[in-house]
Amino acid sequence: MFYREAGDFSTTYPQDSQTFPIKFDRWRYYVVLFIAVVVIPFMINDYWVNSIFMPFLIYAIAAIGLNILVGYCGQVSLGTGGFMAVGAYACYKLMTGFPEVSMFIHVLLAGGITAMVGVLFGLPSLRIKGFYLAVATLAAQFFLVWLFNKVSWFYNYSASGQINAPERDTFGILITGPNTEAWATYMFCLIFTIFSAVVARNLTRGSVGRQWMAIRDMDIAAEIIGVNPLKAKLTAFAVSSFFVGISGALFFAVYLGAVEVGEAFGITKSFLVLFMIIIGGLGSIFGSFAGAAFLVLLPVALKVIGVDWLGWPTDIVAHLNLVIVGGLIVVFLIAEPHGLAQLWRVAKEKLRLWPFPH
Amino acid sequence: MNYKLGTWAVAGLMAASPVMADLVFPSLSYRTGPYAAGGIPFADGYADYFTLLNERDGGIGGVMTRVLECETGYNTEKGVECYESTKGEGALVYQPLSTGITYQLIPKATADDIPIHSMGYGRTSAANGDVFSHVFNYPANYWNGASAAINHILDENGGDISGKKIALVYHNSAYGKEPIRTLEKLSEKHGFELSLLAVDHPGQEQKSQWLQIRREKPDNVIMYGWGVMNQVAVQEAANIRFPMENFIGIWWSGAEIDVQPAGDKANGYKALALTAVGDDFPLYDELRQYVVDTGKAAGAGDQLGTVPYNRGIYAAMLAAEAVKVAQKMHGTDDITSGQMRDGMENLVITEELMTELGLPNFGPTFSVSCQNHGGEGLVAVTQWDAAAGEFVTISDFAPTDMDVIQPLIDEDSAAYKAENNIESNCN
Numbered sequence: 151m152f153y154r155e156a157g158d159f160s161t162t163y164p165q166d167s168q169t170f171p172i173k174f175d176r177w178r179y180y181v182v183l184f185i186a187v188v189v190i191p192f193m194i195n196d197y198w199v200n201s202i203f204m205p206f207l208i209y210a211i212a213a214i215g216l217n218i219l220v221g222y223c224g225q226v227s228l229g230t231g232g233f234m235a236v237g238a239y240a241c242y243k244l245m246t247g248f249p250e251v252s253m254f255i256h257v258l259l260a261g262g263i264t265a266m267v268g269v270l271f272g273l274p275s276l277r278i279k280g281f282y283l284a285v286a287t288l289a290a291q292f293f294l295v296w297l298f299n300k301v302s303w304f305y306n307y308s309a310s311g312q313i314n315a316p317e318r319d320t321f322g323i324l325i326t327g328p329n330t331e332a333w334a335t336y337m338f339c340l341i342f343t344i345f346s347a348v349v350a351r352n353l354t355r356g357s358v359g360r361q362w363m364a365i366r367d368m369d370i371a372a373e374i375i376g377v378n379p380l381k382a383k384l385t386a387f388a389v390s391s392f393f394v395g396i397s398g399a400l401f402f403a404v405y406l407g408a409v410e411v412g413e414a415f416g417i418t419k420s421f422l423v424l425f426m427i428i429i430g431g432l433g434s435i436f437g438s439f440a441g442a443a444f445l446v447l448l449p450v451a452l453k454v455i456g457v458d459w460l461g462w463p464t465d466i467v468a469h470l471n472l473v474i475v476g477g478l479i480v481v482f483l484i485a486e487p488h489g490l491a492q493l494w495r496v497a498k499e500k501l502r503l504w505p506f507p508h
Numbered sequence: 509m510n511y512k513l514g515t516w517a518v519a520g521l522m523a524a525s526p527v528m529a530d531l532v533f534p535s536l537s538y539r540t541g542p543y544a545a546g547g548i549p550f551a552d553g554y555a556d557y558f559t560l561l562n563e564r565d566g567g568i569g570g571v572m573t574r575v576l577e578c579e580t581g582y583n584t585e586k587g588v589e590c591y592e593s594t595k596g597e598g599a600l601v602y603q604p605l606s607t608g609i610t611y612q613l614i615p616k617a618t619a620d621d622i623p624i625h626s627m628g629y630g631r632t633s634a635a636n637g638d639v640f641s642h643v644f645n646y647p648a649n650y651w652n653g654a655s656a657a658i659n660h661i662l663d664e665n666g667g668d669i670s671g672k673k674i675a676l677v678y679h680n681s682a683y684g685k686e687p688i689r690t691l692e693k694l695s696e697k698h699g700f701e702l703s704l705l706a707v708d709h710p711g712q713e714q715k716s717q718w719l720q721i722r723r724e725k726p727d728n729v730i731m732y733g734w735g736v737m738n739q740v741a742v743q744e745a746a747n748i749r750f751p752m753e754n755f756i757g758i759w760w761s762g763a764e765i766d767v768q769p770a771g772d773k774a775n776g777y778k779a780l781a782l783t784a785v786g787d788d789f790p791l792y793d794e795l796r797q798y799v800v801d802t803g804k805a806a807g808a809g810d811q812l813g814t815v816p817y818n819r820g821i822y823a824a825m826l827a828a829e830a831v832k833v834a835q836k837m838h839g840t841d842d843i844t845s846g847q848m849r850d851g852m853e854n855l856v857i858t859e860e861l862m863t864e865l866g867l868p869n870f871g872p873t874f875s876v877s878c879q880n881h882g883g884e885g886l887v888a889v890t891q892w893d894a895a896a897g898e899f900v901t902i903s904d905f906a907p908t909d910m911d912v913i914q915p916l917i918d919e920d921s922a923a924y925k926a927e928n929n930i931e932s933n934c935n
Contacts (some may be wrong), residue, residue: 197592205585299680299706309689309920310631310682312611316927327928328615406584408612410682412709413584450589453579463807464579465539465548472540 153501169351175498186340191333199332204405206446207339208397211346213426213438215393220424221433222354223386224366225275229287231419232294233391235411236264237398239304242313245326245403246306252320257342257399264395265388267294272387276380279369291420298411312410315403326403335404342400346393351435353389362386363433425475429482431491440490448475529842531568531831533558533824534576534594536587536604539807542710543582543735545765546816548807550605551577553820555806556799560791561828563798568831569841577806582735584608591616600848601625601827607683610643615928618642623849627823628653628759628782632686633920635882637853640921641933644852646826646883647874648908650732651916653758653780654687655908656887657730658694660756660778663903670699675726677717677733677741680706684732687758691730693912711737718744731757738766746773753778753891762899763815767892775894778902779815780887783822783871785899787813791821791866815899822871829865830855853878872905878934882917885910 158173160166170176194203212230219227241260244251271290275283298304305313317327324330325338353359361382364372373379402409409415422445430441449471456467486492500507537551538544558573567573576597578590587609591602602617602624604610610630617624623642626634632650634643648656662669676691678684688704695702703724705717711733718741721729729750733741738761745755753776757766762779792812799805800812811817834843834851843851856875862868874883886905893900924930 197596200592201589309686310607310611311685312608312682314611314615314927317929328619406588406612407615408584408608410584410608410611412680413608416709449586457578463539464537464577465544468540468579468581 153498155502167355169355183344186344187337191337194332194336196332199336200405201450202446203336204339206443207336207343208400208405209423209426209442209446210343210439211400212394212397212423213430213442214346214350214435215390215397216423217427217430217432217434217438218350218354218362218393219386219390221427221431221437222359222366223362223383223390224369225272225383225386226280226284227287227390228284228417228420228424229271229290229294230394230423231415231417232291233264233268233394234398234401234419235294235298235415236267236391237261237395238402238409238415239298239313239411240264240395241399241403242306242315243304245316245318249316249318253318253325253338253403254320256318257396257403260399261392261396264398265392268387268391268394269384272384272391275383275387288417291417295411295415298415310410312408313402314408315406318403326407328407330404339400339404342396346396347435347439350389350393354435358382358385358389366433425479427489429478429489431489434489434491436494437489437491440494444490445475529571530598531571531573531843532576532594532598532600533573533827534578534590534597534599534602536580536590536602536606536609537577538580538582538605540579541581541583541735542712542737545735545739546760546763547582547605547735549763549811549814549816550820550823552805552807552809552811553817553822554603554824555820556795557821557824557828559799559804559806560795563802563804564794568828569835571841573828580604580606580609582606582608584612587612595620595622598845600831600843600845601852603627603823603827605629607631607686608681611682614640614643620845621849622845623852625823625827625852627819627826629683632882633917633924635880635917636921637876637878637881638921638932638934639925639930640881642849644876644881646855646876646881647857647872648782648885648887649882650683650686650758651690651913652882652885652887652908653732654690654730655694655913656780656889656906657756657758658691658698658700659906659908660889660903661728662698669727672700672728673703673724673726674700674728674730675703675705675721675724677705677707677714677721677729677731679711679733679737680708683734683760687730687732690913690916693916694909697912707733707737707741710735712740714740714744718748718750721745721750722748728754728756731755731761733757733761737761738763739769742767742770742774742777745777746770752776756780756889759815759819759887762890764897764899765814767894768897772894774892777892779890779892779899781815781890781899781901782887783815783818784869784888785813785815785818785890785901787818789867789870794866818870821867825865825867825870826855826857829857829861852876853881885913 153174170179216230219225237260240263241256244256274286305311315326323334361377364377365382426441426445431437452471456462535551535554538547555575558575562572576594580586580590607629610626626645630645634640634645691702707714756778759780759782767774767777800809830851833854834847835841838847858873862870872886885908888905889903890899891902
C-alpha cells in the first residue's frame with residue numbers, strides 16, 4: 151500500500167543517504183513543508199499565531215537545541231532557561247544598539263553570542279558527568295538570571311528591569327513590536343525553525359553527530375577509538391546553545407515583546423524544554439517537534455475543551471493541566487522512555503509490514 | 509507536525525460561537541499558583557459586581573455585561589494567550605492584575621485600540637496620557653505608594669526622618685523594582701538612608717533578607733510584595749521581632765490573608781490602601797441579595813469584604829462608570845473598545861457618585877484627563893488589628909508628593925516616547 155521501499159530504487163550515493171529514503175515519507179515531508187510555508191501564512195490570524203504557532207515553533211527550536219546536548223551528546227543540562235535569556239538579552243542589546251540592521255542578523259548574532267556563553271559553561275563537562283553536570287548547568291541557570299537582574303546595563307538602565315522589544319523590521323517588513331502582521335512573525339519564526347531542523351538533522355547524521363553519539367554511549371570507548379572528547383563536548387554545547395539562543399531571541403523579540411528575566415527564563419523554562427524532549431523523544435529531531443507541539447497544545451486544548459465548551463471553572467482546568475502533564479511524564483518514563491518519536495518509529499515499522507505482518 | 513491538522517478543527521468550533529450585543533469585560537485572573545491568594549478574591553469581586561449589574565439593572569444602560577474569565581497563573585505567556593483569545597470577543601478593557609502582563613499588553617492593546625486599566629500596578633509612567641493613550645492607572649500608582657509610605661513615616665516622626673534607615677523589601681521583578689527610583693529621590697530629599705532587599709519569585713525564601721534586616725536594624729521597612737511573599741515576610745518579621753508598626757506594605761501586601769498566618773504577632777502591621785475596608789456599605793447588602801444568596805457569586809462566594817475583593821469591586825465599578833460616560837459621550841449603548849477609552853479618559857469620580865452607587869467613602873475621589881491618566885494619587889493607610897481580625901483605616905486618603913513623582917513620570921514617559929516614536933495623544 152503506502153510507506154514501502156518497494157519500487158523505490160536508489161541509483162546514486164546521495165539518493166541512498168538522503169534523510170527520508172522512502173518515497174512516501176519524502177512526499178509527506180514535502181506536503182508538511184508546503185502547508186507550513188504556503189498555506190498557513192494565508193489563513194493565519196493573531197490568535198493562531200500568538201497562542202499556538204509561534205510558541206510551538208520557538209519551543210521546537212529550543213527543544214532541538216537541548217536535544218542535541220542531552221539526546222545526542224548525553225550531557226544533561228538544566229540551563230536552557232538561562233541560555234534562552236542570553237539569547238534574548240543579546241538580541242535586545244543588538245536591537246537597541248544597531249536599529250538599522252535586519253532582524254535576521256540580530257537573531258543569528260544572538261545565537262552566536264549564546265553559543266560562546268554555552269561553551270564557557272560547557273567547560274566543566276570535561277571533568278564532571280551525569281548528575282554533577284546537571285548541577286553545574288543549574289548553576290549557570292541561576293547565575294545568568296541573577297546577572298541579567300543585577301547588571302542594569304543589560305536592560306539599558308530601565309526603571310523596571312524589563313526589556314521591551316522596539317519596532318524592528320527585515321526587508322521592510324515589521325517583525326517586532328505591536329503593529330506586526332500575523333503572517334510576518336509566523337514566517338520569520340518558521341524560517342528559523344526549518345533552518346534549525348535542517349542544520350541539526352544534517353549535523354547529527356554527519357561525523358560531528360557520530361562523535362556526539364559515541365560520547366553519549368560510552369565516553370571512554372569513544373576516546374579510545376579516536377574521538378576527541380574536548381572537541382565533541384564543546385561543539386555539542388556550542389551548537390546546542392546556538393539554537394537555544396535563537397529561540398530565546400525569538401521568544402523575547404517576536405513572541406512576547408516584553409520580558410522579565412526571572413519570570414520568563416526561570417528554572418521552570420528549563421524544565422519545560424526538558425519535558426518536551428523527554429515526552430517527544432531523546433535523540434530525535436522529530437521528537438523535538440512532537441514534544442514542543444504536545445506541551446504547547448495541551449494547555450490550549452484543555453482550556454478550549456474545559457472552559458469554553460464544558461464551562462468548567464478556570465482554576466479547575468488549570469489544575470487539571472498540571473495533573474495531566476505530571477501524569478504523562480511519569481507514564482512516558484515508564485511505558486515509553488523514548489517518547490513520541492519512538493511511537494512514530496514503531497508505527498512506521500508496522501506500516502511497512504502491513505497488511506501482512508509475517 | 510500532524511498535530512496542526514487537529515488544531516484547525518478546534519478553530520472551526522471556536523469560530524462558531526455566537527456573537528451577541530453585550531459589553532465584554534475580560535478578567536485575566538489567576539486562581540492557581542503562588543499569587544492565587546490575591547488573585548482569587550480580586551477576580552471574585554470583579555465578576556460579582558458585573559453579575560450584580562446584570563441581575564439588578566439589566567446590565568449597563570440596558571446592555572448586558574459579560575465577564576470572560578481566563579486563567580493566567582500570573583504568567584506572561586498565558587497572559588498573551590488569554591489576550592489573543594478574548595480580544596476577538598469585543599473586549600472593552602483589560603485589567604491583567606500583573607505588572608509583567610501589563611508591560612506586554614501596553615503596545616499590543618494600543619495598536620488594537622483597546623484600553624488597559626492597570627489599577628495601582630503596571631507601568632507607573634503610563635499616568636502620562638499624552639504618551640500612553642490607551643493605558644490608565646488611576647486612582648494611584650506605585651510611585652504614589654512609595655511616597656505615601658514615606659509621608660506616613662514622616663508624620664510619625666514629626667516631619668523629620670533625616671538619618672533614619674529605611675529598608676525596601678521588594679519582589680524582584682518589574683513590579684518590585686518600580687518604586688526604587690522614587691525612593692532614591694525621596695531619600696535625597698528627606699535625608700534617610702535607603703537599603704534595598706530583593707526577594708526572588710515566588711518569595712517563599714526570605715531568611716537571608718530578614719537576617720540582614722536583623723543585622724542592619726532599619727527604623728522602618730517598606731514592602732512591595734505579592735502572593736505568598738507577603739505571608740512569608742510578615743511571618744519572618746514576627747520571627748525576628750521586628751516592630752510591626754514600623755513595617756508598612758504597599759496595597760498589594762495588605763490583605764487579611766497576608767497577616768492571618770502570623771496570628772497575634774502580626775498585630776500592628778500597616779498597609780497602604782486604595783479602597784475602604786470591610787463590607788459596611790449599602791452595595792454589599794444588594795450584593796448579598798442579588799448575587800450571593802441566589803448562588804451566582806464567582807468562586808466560593810466567601811470573600812466579601814476582604815481587601816482584594818473590595819479592590820475587585822472598585823475596579824469593576826470604575827470600569828462600569830467609564831462605560832456610562834462613554835455611552836453618554838457617543839450616544840450609543842453598545843460601545844466599542846475605542847469609545848470605552850474615551851469614557852475612561854473623561855471619568856470623574858466624586859463623593860456624590862460613590863454614595864449614589866452605594867459605596868460612600870469607598871475610594872478616593874479623582875478625575876481623569878487626556879494628559880493625566882493617573883488621577884490625583886490619593887492613598888490611605890490601614891493597620892491590622894489582630895484581635896478584631898480586620899484592617900482599620902488610620903489615615904484617610906491623602907495626597908502624595910507629586911513634586912517628586914511628576915518629573916519622574918515625565919522623564920520615563922519621554923524616554924518611552926522617543927524610543928518608540930509615539931505621537932502626542934493630546935492636542
